[in-house]
Amino acid sequence: MAVRVERPTTVVPWNRGRVSSWLTTVDHKRIGILYIVTSLVFFLAGGVLSILMRTQLATPDADVFSRDSYNQLFTMHGTTMIFLVVVPILAGFGNFLVPLMIGARDVAFPRLNALSYWLFLFGGIVLYSSWFAGGGAPQSGWTSYPPLSVYTQGNGQDLWILSLHILTLASLAGAINFIVTIHNMRTRGMTWMRIPLFVWTIEVYSILLVLVLPALSAGLTLLLLDRQAGTHFFIPSEGGNAVLYQHVFWFFGHPEVYIMILPAMGIISEVIPVFARKPIFGYKAIAISTAVIGFYSLLVWGHHMFTVGMPGYLLGFFMVSSMIIAVPTGIKIFNWVATTWRGNLIFDTAMLFALGFIVVFTIGGLSGIFLAAYPFDWQVHDTYFVVAHLHYVLFGGSMFGIFAGLYYWWPKMFGRILNERLGKVHFWLTFAGFNMAFFPQHMLGLDGMARRIYNYRDVGQWAEYNLVSTIGSYIMGLGILAFVVNVVITRKRGRRAGNDPWLADTLEWYTTSPPQPHNFDQVPYVTSARPLRDLRRRLQEARG
Amino acid sequence: MMLRRRGALGGARQGRKALAVPLCALAVILGPTGAAHAGTGGLTPVDQKSPNVERSTDIYYLILGFSGLIMLLVTVPLLIFIVRYRGRGRSREVEGAQIRGNTRLELAWTALPVLILAVIAGFVFYKVPGITDLEAEASGDSRLEIKVDGRQFYWQYRYPNDVIAIDTLRVPLGQVVELEIGAPESDVNHSFWIPALGGKFDAIPGETTRTSFRADEVGTYEGQCAEFCGVQHAAMLQAVEVMPRGEFETWLANEAGAQRRGASELGERTYQGACAKCHGMAGEGLIGPPLAGNSLLQDRDALEMIVRNGQGAMPAVGEGWEDRQMDALFRHLRRNVAGGSGAEDGS
Structure with a gap:
């Protein structure tokens, strides 16, 4: 009797395997993880730079760094956090989650996706290689305004331009991929009003990237030509126009702010309902407000340039358009608060970061109104008030959202739940340290302390505020350290997650944790924005 | 109702213990920041020594008021909900109220911010003329026009009678001073700013910006270049010295002569x-x-x-x-x- 025993095919989990399999992978989940891990490494690097800066600023006339080194620190810190951390880590979340959330097998163009990641990594390496360039790292700020950035000696500035060019290509490829995927690969029944709100934000994020990155590329190309090819687009003494660069840069730069915040808002919109055990309040309002913010973000760039001497009607226009953005932003905030009403609130770390986000992001949004009112902006433009504002938006906003997302989706990505106790230490240290580091900077700005200075006059309470700010930054550093320890511990000893540890609403929780290479064996027909809850209810009813 | 079932006693005690951590964190934040506040009054802007700054400070306080209001509108309900609807150890399986939205509320929290922002924008437009175009105090009073050049890494001023001053600008009390701010074509961007006397305006090669102020108190007011301009950006300090009218006129006339003769302090400055x-x-x-x-x-x-x-x-x-x-x-x-x-x- 011939018995044919079929050997069960061993499926290697998507996250295991040789290094070479990671180098050649086109799996959206692996690429997502590569994005996230790489961005976190750059986040630590950028964080160290900020701690060094705060150390220099702890006392009015410290001598920890030379002027040049300090200028390099803030240039590299800003460039790192924006181009190598927030934008790519959100791309990482998008990569991992979008196909899972819409019930797809992968993104539309897996190879393009891999190219996009590798370009990002090389762009980052090029930027960091500039420390070793003649003249050192770039030192004209993350905005690199000409004529200064044209006259800056050494090759650091050129590497900065090259790096940003590469990163621009990476983001552009990624964005096109997201758009095509979201438009064409949604599973049966998943209409536009049923896609998860995070996917909505990735859609708008991608459209914005496609619209504005070419402006940045153009500006950078002209800058490079001015530096190296003898042109003078931005050199006034040769008939060029220095303000032109600012227009081009901020036409990219302001939408970039929303590129960095919208997906974080999407994460918040996913986390709060799950931990409030409720549906999101006002799904349509939040989805539409995302699109409205995206649209208006293209019309407000001039508020970065209120001091260049614009005609009155432009000042008025940019003030009003900037203020209008506060309305859809407010709608989101009120809807999140309303989502917690009559819920069964479970304060896991992801939820703590989401609730913390609401508080600190609201402060960041409100300080933005001061900056939109141009006569008052003339007072606080380019001061520590702006530094406080942008950190409330980009750390209190984007990074809090990102941490919420990491704690929420970690089990899905790696199959283990991050340690809750360390998570809470991480949250409270970060929340306390963050407010301590950045709230006093509002006062410094109001009192006239300019940004981008390596030492400062010992007047008023400047020394005290700065010292408090520095101590706050160290506390934040400890918080981040708790996160790193958490990651290391969870890797070995973390609690196993199961498919759906949070009893969540969206499709990614339908598959295994971590998901199989092909994502789903089958995808249920989607009848609402909460397909998993629908499934659970149907199961319950079937059981009686 | 199932949803409203109270948690067990143990849950409540656990809740109180859990609250200790956030309260400690709050103390960590409020302690030092509060101490640091005590000196200047915290969120108070710099002293205003010119009518334009007073007017832009009015805008600041209006926005601060509305911001405080909105902050309360967001955080007070949030805190109440966090306390009132905390899980108390209930299982994840227990769902909250399945509320999907409310059109009236959506309209309300769309309309309210629109109204507030309309008030703020209206107030700004109402204040702008008084900020950008200072009226002369006494009729027939002329304006003093001064050319300001931002340069790596100093400010050079030129009075109407060609007197040159560096970094420190002397002006008469109570007269409208109009600044024409620029930079030499081969220089880089700077930004001229004396917080007590007015907002900042960029000094950009090839461009000219204008601003004016009318100092209403004798004294020396300091400021700093507010646009990153290179290695010595932090050393690019400027000041305005406000002098009684007569004293200023005398100084300016004498200085003009001294600079022509080469007997002034111009070289040292x-x-x-x-x-x-x-x-x-x-x-x-x-x-x-x-x-x-x-x-x-x-x-x-x-x-x-x-x-x-x-x-x-x-x-x-x-x-x-x-x-x-x-x-x-x-x-x-x-x-x-x-x-x-x-x-x-x-x-």
Whole structure:
């Protein structure tokens, strides 16, 4: 009797395997993880730079760094956090989650996706290689305004331009991929009003990237030509126009702010309902407000340039358009608060970061109104008030959202739940340290302390505020350290997650944790924005 | 109702214990920031010494009021909900109220911000004329127009009677002073700002910005270049010295004569503004090479070449200077820096 025993095919989990399999992978989940891990490494690097800066600023006339080194620190810190951390880590979340959330097998163009990641990594390496360039790292700020950035000696500035060019290509490829995927690969029944709100934000994020990155590329190309090819687009003494660069840069730069915040808002919109055990309040309002913010973000760039001497009607226009953005932003905030009403609130770390986000992001949004009112902006433009504002938006906003997302989706990505106790230490240290580091900077700005200075006059309470700010930054550093320890511990000893540890609403929780290479064996027909809850209810009813 | 079932006693106690951590964190934040506040009143902007700053500060307080209101509208309900609807150890399986939205609420929290922002924008437009176009206090009073040049890394001012001043600008009390701010074409961007006297305006090569102020109290008001301009950006400090009208007129007339004769302090001021920030107050060298004992100081033509055109990392600090300023600087260098001994006849 011939018995044919079929050997069960061993499926290697998507996250295991040789290094070479990671180098050649086109799996959206692996690429997502590569994005996230790489961005976190750059986040630590950028964080160290900020701690060094705060150390220099702890006392009015410290001598920890030379002027040049300090200028390099803030240039590299800003460039790192924006181009190598927030934008790519959100791309990482998008990569991992979008196909899972819409019930797809992968993104539309897996190879393009891999190219996009590798370009990002090389762009980052090029930027960091500039420390070793003649003249050192770039030192004209993350905005690199000409004529200064044209006259800056050494090759650091050129590497900065090259790096940003590469990163621009990476983001552009990624964005096109997201758009095509979201438009064409949604599973049966998943209409536009049923896609998860995070996917909505990735859609708008991608459209914005496609619209504005070419402006940045153009500006950078002209800058490079001015530096190296003898042109003078931005050199006034040769008939060029220095303000032109600012227009081009901020036409990219302001939408970039929303590129960095919208997906974080999407994460918040996913986390709060799950931990409030409720549906999101006002799904349509939040989805539409995302699109409205995206649209208006293209019309407000001039508020970065209120001091260049614009005609009155432009000042008025940019003030009003900037203020209008506060309305859809407010709608989101009120809807999140309303989502917690009559819920069964479970304060896991992801939820703590989401609730913390609401508080600190609201402060960041409100300080933005001061900056939109141009006569008052003339007072606080380019001061520590702006530094406080942008950190409330980009750390209190984007990074809090990102941490919420990491704690929420970690089990899905790696199959283990991050340690809750360390998570809470991480949250409270970060929340306390963050407010301590950045709230006093509002006062410094109001009192006239300019940004981008390596030492400062010992007047008023400047020394005290700065010292408090520095101590706050160290506390934040400890918080981040708790996160790193958490990651290391969870890797070995973390609690196993199961498919759906949070009893969540969206499709990614339908598959295994971590998901199989092909994502789903089958995808249920989607009848609402909460397909998993629908499934659970149907199961319950079937059981009686 | 299932949803409203109270948690067990243990859950409540656990809740109280859990609250200890956030309260400690709050103390950590409020303690030092509160202490740091006590001195200046925290969120109070700088003293206002000119009507335009007073008016933009009015805008600040209006927005601060509304911001406080909105902050309360967001955080108070949030805190109440966090306390009132906390899980109390209930299982994840227990769902909250399945509320999907409310159109009236959506309309309300769309309309309210629109109204608030309309009020703020309206108030700004109402205040703008008084900020950008200061009325002269007494009728028939003329404005004092001063040209301001931002340069790496000093400010050069030129009065209507061609008197030149560096870094510190002297102005009369109570008269409208109009600044025409620019930068030499070969320089980089700067931004002129005296917080107590008005907002900042960029000094961009090839562009001109204008602002005005009317100082209403005698005193010296400090400021700092507010647009990153390179290695010595932090050293680019400026001040406005407000003097009684008569005293100012006398000083300006005397200074004009002294600068024509070459008997003013222009050389010393130029040295302090344009040279000392990189070469040291006594020419001992800092980020630039030492000047004291440097043989170049004896060679006027070679020196002038470098000062006017720059060299290597040194910007063209003296581009566009009139001869009297170059003369004054050269005189000062020879007397006070060249030998380091202050010998009068250095050559």
